Amino acid sequence: MRTRVKICGITRIEDAVQAVEAGADAIGLVFYPPSPRAVDVEQAARIVRALPPFVEAVGLFVNPDPDLVRTVIDEVGIGLLQFHGDEPSSFCAQFHQRWLKAVRVRDMEDVPSAYRVYPDASGLLVDAYDPKKYGGTGQIFDWSLIPQERPRPLILAGGLNSANVAAAVAAVRPWAVDVSGGVEREKGIKDASRIIEFIREVNRVG
Template sequence: MTRTRVKICGITRSEDALGAVSAGCDAIGLVFYPPSPRNVSIEQAQQVVANLPPYVTVVGLFVNPDPQMVSDAIEKVGLTCVQFHGDESPEFCNQFNVRWYKAVRVKDDTDLHSYAKSYENASALLLDTYKAGVPGGTGETFNWSLIPNDLPKPVILAGGLEPSNVAKAVQQVRPYAVDVSGGVEAEKAIKSNDKMIAFVQEVLK
């Protein structure tokens, strides 16, 4: 049986990145979006990933970015994957020579099949909670029953996940991966090793 992968996003410190890996996560996420409290500069990101062991995916999160910023981060930080969390077009997402996936904020009338078709070159769709004016990091879950069982793309489930509800999410949605940020924090932008360990253990139940 294929296990659900874990990405811990919003990493701002090297010790948190290493803690995430020790907890058993598969990927870490770096936020390159200045309005976010978890935003990092390219220089900070370089420090975060400097001591990572091999086989850990490093994902860069962007919201309607300047293309040069994305290219710089890919080259200088060594991103292995890019997550687009804004209104980026398929053409925009396709221009970088790296794997990428598209975040979709899910509402009752969101046509996820249409997104999968439009973003046909995406490696996956990340499904997050819709909140007006907030591109992500809401800390709130959405109605998981809105996710079709026959989506032709791997699903990365996000939005309000934490140790207390992620096992239920995995059981109900059967996503390829789950993505957590605020749900494993000790305080804003600072991760809790205990919460990261608990989160991964709940996913693997």
């Protein structure tokens, strides 16, 4: 089974287009103002309108106001939501859209517990734990903490780049991988050659 690729933290149309041309299955748009990769609704809508068919646009949120999520769904055209904060399952499910829950992994129980606590999630995104951040740490974590038993798709994130993603895919066999900083030349600005190399490495083993 082919490993899917999401390029997250897109802030420019040209970066979205380059990601798709390189073979990305999805792009991520960050609706979390403290992030250096955050976009507003108008900016995100322009990016989504530039996407071709069959490429997913994912909206990333951290403990958002529900009205913001509804606005993004209505005005941007987001069909898949990704929650990185402390949102309970009931919060995530209220929008009647497919959604992912991010899990910051510290021990063997974190992922199995999240599958139980978020039974309606379309999948889990696993990332490195940082007590001060809800994601975007740029750090890898111990992949052996990820169980082989997965009732729903698992997306691997956390410090991935072209130098380590092949090993990550071989070790974890995730449904998809998610990268942001590992394909940037500066925060929020992607590097086309790094995206191409990253996806080439994923496809080499995935």
